[in-house]
Structures are given as C-alpha cells and as structure tokens.
Amino acid sequence: MGHKRLMRIGVVGGGAMGCGIALELAIAGRQVVLFNRQAESSEAARVKLERDAALLVETGMLGAEQRTTALARIHRTTVLAEAAVVQDLVIESIPEDLALKQQLFKELDRLASPDTLLATNTTALSVTAIARDCAHPERVLSAHYYLPAHLVPLVDVIPGEKTSPDAVETVRRFLEELGKSPVVFAKDVPGSVGPRLQQALIGEAFRIVQEGVATPEMVDRVLTQGIGRRLGASGIFDRLDLVGLDFITNILRGSGRPVPPVLAQKVDQGELGLKTGQGFYPWTPDSAAAFEERMARHLITQLREDRAAGRLPTPESGE
C-alpha cells in the first residue's frame, strides 16, 4: 500500500525536545509550525534553534545556506490552531503530565482533520491513556525521541491500543526519510525500552552514591570513560557474545546473582558467543572480526578527541 508523504508538521511545545525535533524536520525539507504558549518561550525557542543550527554548520553537518533555508521553514506561533490545522502530522512535546497531555490531545483531535496523524513524545506515559478523549484514536501514536532529538538517531514508535497499523507504518517510513532509526515496539508499555534501561542505570547509580561506594563524579567517570564509551558501538547482547556467555554466567554466580534462564539455556547448549559462532547472534570469523574492528575504531575516535581537547592526558611516547 502507498503511504502518505508527511510534509507539513506541527510541533507543539518548543522546549528542549521540541526544538531539536523542529530543526531536524526543517533540515529535511519539511514545513514546520512550532507552537509555544508564550511569546517568551517562543523567543527562547528561536535562540535555541539558531544556536543548535550554528553548531551543525561549524561542525560541517550543514551548509550555511542550508541553515538559512531550514530556519526559514520553521514558523513559530503562539496559536495552537496554526500548528494543528492543515498539517500531515503533529508531534507533541509538552511537559510529562498525563492530564495536560490528555487535554492537549483532545484539543488537537478537535482541531486537526481526521487524516492528520498525532504523535506524542512522552517518555513514560501510556499513549492509549493520552488518546483517551480523542474521537479518532486510530491516528494517535507515540514517537519517543532521545535528547538531543536532532542528534540521536533512535525514535521509539509505540502504537496505542487503537492505533491503526497504517498510521504506524506511515510514521516509521517518515522517520526513515529523515535519517532516523525508528524501532516499532509491539506493546504500549509506558517507558518502552530505552527509558526503562536508563532508569535501571539511574537507579543503580543512586544506590551506589547513597551506599557511599562512589561520588556522583566517580560514577559519571565510570560511565564516560569506561562502559559508556563502548555503548556507542555495541549494545548489551552483542557485547555479552563478545566477552563470552560462560564468562558472564560465572560472574553472576560468583557475585550471588541469579542467572537469567535464557542465559543459562544458551550456556547449556554450548552457545557461548563469538568463540563458538553462536550466542544471542550468529557469528562467522569475518563478522566477529568486523565487530571487533568497528568497536576499536569507535574507541580510537573518542580517545583522539579526548586527548586533543585535553580531557585525557596524552601518554608518554616511549621514544
């Protein structure tokens, strides 16, 4: 089935997330109407858009002329109807408050024609609940971006209980056209996957600080100079395959932690990761070497940048 190309987009809530979303849309040639309730917050959005665009130009991600054209595609308004009427898609990014979002979606649902898609950027609320008072909940879905929205590729696409498959597929394709990496999740589970993983990390970080094991600065250093560095090139399951599923099982057992059944089963079957050609992923010698090389290149890039910026000492040459 042919899917509608989404060219006119309303963004409601020009704060930290809404500005990044609007900028990326405009760079990709979309006409954007960016709604803020107050003239002051709309002016703050203008300043933020200009600053973010300037950095893209400085880093060579965007030409100077492209920047001017893109910013001109963003029309800022304090009139909600302008962001909702005659749009192909409206993306909501107002504060994380269910009653506020329900009220806004009721209003958007009334203002926008039934073929205008409505997306929420909620982090942890149910999209089904947000669409509760909409007459057309089939066009409401969640498109959860990550901060800063124009620089992090992942967008979680989450259908509500009544969202039409066509709306989901149209938004998924649209995000790909923008150069994003959309992942469609099957269930409307508040918090979906990324925020849930982050909350586990945040919870553990607080426990570590409260137990007096490390200061917040130490925790941040462990992340930025240690485990966080690798996360740009690997996830959890491919990394476990790299270190060996038997190895991680021994670590869990040694520290008195339960071994998840899916992990124990893999180890019992001799599926230990890269070294056996099968773990959570299948591996060939070539794909394993490519994975290790990609990781090494990623780490080299970060080392080089940190040393050049003086964030890490440059090692003695040994000459």
Ligand SMILES: NC(=O)c1ccc[n+]([C@@H]2O[C@H](COP(=O)([O-])OP(=O)(O)OC[C@H]3O[C@@H](n4cnc5c(N)ncnc54)[C@H](O)[C@@H]3O)[C@@H](O)[C@H]2O)c1
């Ligand atoms: N900040 C993040 O890391 C992040 C990441 C992903 C998703 N989100 C989600 O995005 C949404 C927005 O977060 P943010 O960080 O951009 O917040 P923010 O406070 O920076 O921006 C919210 C914007 O909405 C405006 N606003 C407030 N009340 C409004 C209303 N009733 N109607 C219309 N506009 C209103 C504010 O003036 C502001 O411009 C939240 O649902 C949040 O959970 C945030």
Ligand SMILES: O=C(O)[C@@H](O)[C@@H](O)[C@H](O)[C@@H](O)CO
């Ligand atoms: O990291 C992000 O950009 C988002 O997922 C946020 O909504 C937020 O950091 C939550 O993950 C916190 O749990």
